[in-house]
Amino acid sequence: MTDNYTGPASDARADLDGATGTAVLVLDVGASWIKGALVGPDDRRLREFRQPTGREAGPDLVLQHVADVAAQMAAERGSAPLSAAGVAVCGAVDPAGRVTAVNLGWSAAPVRAYIEERLGIPVVVVNDAHAGALGEGRSGAARGRQDYLYVSLGTGVGGAIVQSGQVVAGSHGQAGELGHVRVDLDGRQCTCGARGCLQTIVSAMALEARWYELYEERATAHKILDLVMSDHAGALKVWRECVGALATGLITAMTLLDPATIVVGGGLARAGDKLLVPLREEIAKQARPFHAVADLRLAALDDWSACAGAATMARQLSPT
Ligand SMILES: [Zn+2]
Numbered sequence: 001m002t003d004n005y006t007g008p009a010s011d012a013r014a015d016l017d018g019a020t021g022t023a024v025l026v027l028d029v030g031a032s033w034i035k036g037a038l039v040g041p042d043d044r045r046l047r048e049f050r051q052p053t054g055r056e057a058g059p060d061l062v063l064q065h066v067a068d069v070a071a072q073m074a075a076e077r078g079s080a081p082l083s084a085a086g087v088a089v090c091g092a093v094d095p096a097g098r099v100t101a102v103n104l105g106w107s108a109a110p111v112r113a114y115i116e117e118r119l120g121i122p123v124v125v126v127n128d129a130h131a132g133a134l135g136e137g138r139s140g141a142a143r144g145r146q147d148y149l150y151v152s153l154g155t156g157v158g159g160a161i162v163q164s165g166q167v168v169a170g171s172h173g174q175a176g177e178l179g180h181v182r183v184d185l186d187g188r189q190c191t192c193g194a195r196g197c198l199q200t201i202v203s204a205m206a207l208e209a210r211w212y213e214l215y216e217e218r219a220t221a222h223k224i225l226d227l228v229m230s231d232h233a234g235a236l237k238v239w240r241e242c243v244g245a246l247a248t249g250l251i252t253a254m255t256l257l258d259p260a261t262i263v264v265g266g267g268l269a270r271a272g273d274k275l276l277v278p279l280r281e282e283i284a285k286q287a288r289p290f291h292a293v294a295d296l297r298l299a300a301l302d303d304w305s306a307c308a309g310a311a312t313m314a315r316q317l318s319p320t
Contacts (some may be wrong), residue, residue: 023046023080023081024083024084025037025082026039027307027310029053029104031154032155034053034066035307036073038077038080038082039307053104059104059105059109066087066115071118083314084317085121085123085124086123086307086309086310086313087310091106092127092177093125093126094108097112097113099111102191103191112124129150129306130167130309131309132158132265135311136305136308137165139300140263141297142263145260147162150305153268154203154204154267156191157179157199157249158176158266159178159253160175179197179202180194181249182198183196183201183245184201187201188206198249202249204222204268206242207221208224214234229271239278243275247285250262251291254291254292254294255291258294260295261296262294262297263299264296264297266299266303276296
């Protein structure tokens, strides 16, 4: 596992051994990667890590892998006491911390109970978009904002509605699932079984699928985004489709929620102005006069949004 660590400062071990106060462990379990860190009481990341999720191994082994990663990270804490863990996941979380995630094949997987048993500390499990929204609200692009929508464009698409500073979970913990709003009724089949969900056009998975469909060669979303950044005509064609569908999805959200602000995060948001500028244009084109167009901005914490939110929630479990 050590080979897969990324980003720890060379003095990370010294920081851990000399840490005062308690640390929390955070994990962000996505369809492609598990990211995380031990986070000190001052929000400093004491040790970071990143590993493939390995979803091809199947749902049970993925759960075991997540718990293994958590246990290995917990063992890295040195002398710093670990008070709690926050786990952000790409799925719906019920009040018992069970997760249903189509991208991981989980159906009511007992994530909280499983990891609590392995670590012996309290664990909070939260939808990754909900966590990202909280993270951006605490220290990112939505800082100081009370009412906003957070959209995460990653392997799939996540969303979270924040009202009066609180994430709106919905009656079943599934509010804000913008990725499964259907924007093309005859479109490509989604992992949920429906056709034309937003994430079948806008996500990293969708970019790769559309690229193959058009050009009959494989390319990663990362590579396609690089081509977009360098104004490659073929990549811009795919990107425009993507942005057009995202505008349609966001206008649906504006119609229902009238948010003051929309924060766009996740891996595809690294396109920066290449995303924001055409997205604003598309929204202006598609919006009707009655729409109050939200203030659209990029997430400020890069891929750390969900971990920042998970850390906040973990601290609330066990205040230091
Ligand atoms: Zn869907």
